[in-house]
Amino acid sequence: xxxxxxxxxxxxxxxxxxxxxxxxxxxxxxxxxxxxxxxxxxxxxxxxxxxxxxxxxxxxxxxxxxxxxxxxxxxxxxxxxxxxxxxxxxxxxxxxxxxxxxxxxxxxxxxxxxxxxxxxxxxxxxxxxxxxxxxxxxxxxxxxxxxxxxxxxxxxxxxxxxxxxxxxxxxxxxxxxxxxxxxxxxxxxxxxxxxxxxxxxxxxxxxxxxxxxxxxxxxxxxxxxxxxxxxxxxxxxxxxxxxxxxxxxxxxxxxxxxxxxxxxxxxxxxxxxxxxxxxxxxxxxxxxxxxxxxxxxxxxxxxxxxxxxxxxxxxxxxx
Numbered sequence: 001x002x003x004x005x006x007x008x009x010x011x012x013x014x015x016x017x018x019x020x021x022x023x024x025x026x027x028x029x030x031x032x033x034x035x036x037x038x039x040x041x042x043x044x045x046x047x048x049x050x051x052x053x054x055x056x057x058x059x060x061x062x063x064x065x066x067x068x069x070x071x072x073x074x075x076x077x078x079x080x081x082x083x084x085x086x087x088x089x090x091x092x093x094x095x096x097x098x099x100x101x102x103x104x105x106x107x108x109x110x111x112x113x114x115x116x117x118x119x120x121x122x123x124x125x126x127x128x129x130x131x132x133x134x135x136x137x138x139x140x141x142x143x144x145x146x147x148x149x150x151x152x153x154x155x156x157x158x159x160x161x162x163x164x165x166x167x168x169x170x171x172x173x174x175x176x177x178x179x180x181x182x183x184x185x186x187x188x189x190x191x192x193x194x195x196x197x198x199x200x201x202x203x204x205x206x207x208x209x210x211x212x213x214x215x216x217x218x219x220x221x222x223x224x225x226x227x228x229x230x231x232x233x234x235x236x237x238x239x240x241x242x243x244x245x246x247x248x249x250x251x252x253x254x255x256x257x258x259x260x261x262x263x264x265x266x267x268x269x270x271x272x273x274x275x276x277x278x279x280x281x282x283x284x285x286x287x288x289x290x291x292x293x294x295x296x297x298x299x300x301x302x303x304x305x306x307x308x309x310x311x312x313x314x315x316x317x318x319x
Contacts, residue, residue, distance in 0.1 A: 016097050017263060019090045026266035028259045034273055035256055035295045045069075048078055051118050055111040058085045072301065079125040079161070079300040080112050082145055083138045087129035089200040093188070093227065095260035096129060104138070109145040113152035123304030124149060125184075127161035130200070137163060139171035143178035157181040157307060159223075161299055164206050172209060176216045182251075182307060183213045184223035186299055187244070190236035197230055197265055211247035221310055225253035225299045228279075231268040237279065241286050251290040251310055252283050255297035271295065289313040 015021050052059055058081045072078065086101040087094070105111075116124050126145055131138040146158055159182035165171040176183065191203040210222050224244055228237065237254070244252060254276065259267050273295060280293040290310045292302070 016095070017090065017261075019098060020261075020263035023263050025262035026259070026264065027262065028267035029270065031258075032270050035258070035270070048119065051115055052078060055115045057108075057111060057115055058082075077121070077304065078115075078119065079127055079303075080115070081127050081129065082108055082112065083128045083131050083141055085129065088132040089130045091188075091200065092197050092265040093230070093257060093260075095264070101129065101131060101133060104134075104141055109141070109148035110152075112145050113148040116149055116153050116156055121153070121156055121304075123157045123159065123307050124153075125159045125161060125300040125303050127300070128163060130163045132166075132200075135168070136171045136174065137165040137168035139165060139168065139174040142175045146175075146178040146180055157304075159184060159300070159303055159307065161186065164201055164209055166200075166202065166205055172212055173216060176213055176220065179217075180220070182221045182223055182303075182310075183210075184225075184251075184299060185209055186225045186253075187240060189226055189230050190232040190240055192236060193230050193232055207243050207247050210244070210249050214248045221251065221307075221314075222247075222249045223251035223253070223299075224249050225255065225297075227255055227257035228271045229257040229267050229269050230265060238282060241283050241288075245286050245288065250288065250314075251306070252288045252292075253297050253299055254279050254283075254291075254293040256295040289317075 059078050081096075083104060084101045086097045086099045088098075088101060090098045112124075112126065126142070126149075128138055128142065142160060142162065146160070149156060149158055158180045160175065160180045161184040162175060164185065185206060187203065187206050188201075189197045194201065194203050206224075210224055213220060213222050226237070226240055241252065256271055257265075257267055259265065276293045276295060276297075280291045283291040283293065290306060290313055292306060
């Protein structure tokens with residue numbers, strides 16, 4: 001965990017996070033045993049990796065160093081990250097490469113659709129880097145990807161995990177008009193931690209974004225998530241729940257923040273499984289249709305199974 005040299009891509013070695021190179025190391029406490037996972041070695045994992053490589057695709061599973069990659073890829077579940085592997089922001093928690101992105105690949109939507117078909121996905125999650133350099137923040141590219149998947153795999157349900165489209169007027173409307181089944185945008189942390197953790201974003205803009213999705217399409221499922229262990233207080237987490245319910249968000253995820261490198265924000269504390277269980281119970285009591293709260297919860301972990309539960313929960317209320 002002591003290096004931030006990129007070893008994932010095929011490009012020449014270079015700092016993955018040039019803005020963090022000169023920062024002092026931020027030391028985190030040792031990981032408790034409840035968040036340790038095994039290295040991926042299965043045949044299913046290798047098959048998924050080969051399909052991803054064959055289509056020249058980027059996955060957030062690799063780029064963000066997700067601890068669930070072995071489990072998900074073994075089941076041929078992958079979260080595709082469109083619009084390149086380089087983000088225009090430099091959040092303190094994120095391991096995705098930062099810098100000046102390359103031009104969009106016009107063939108990428110079709111490549112994602114082809115990979116979706118080869119993997120036989122019943123449910124797909126599509127996310128992206130932040131593209132503040134684009135006039136629409138990449139909204140039309142999201143829409144083209146959704147349409148390509150629909151054309152190639154008409155029975156596959158589609159979940160998007162989008163950036164905040166900050167100062168990109170009309171961008172959100174383009175994505176919603178393409179009709180994903182689930183619109184996800186993560187708040188990531190509580191408002192008091194934004195300056196240190198997510199300085200390029202604005203908390204209430206993100207809440208308003210999710211609220212606006214429901215105004216545009218009341219039937220669309222909305223989803224958001226936060227990490228804990230970044231120095232937040234319990235009452236702040238409960239306030240985030242209230243803010244999201246005020247925006248009529250359906251699905252909440254809460255997971256443990258894990259430090260990608262020592263140049264990233266330190267883990268301030270590890271939240272116990274019992275504390276996660278307590279958060280889940282409170283969130284359900286506040287009215288969320290679906291809640292996933294555990295140390296290894298991530299936005300797209302078990303996304304397909306969770307979508308089925310989400311639909312069932314709404315149907316039960318409608319009876």
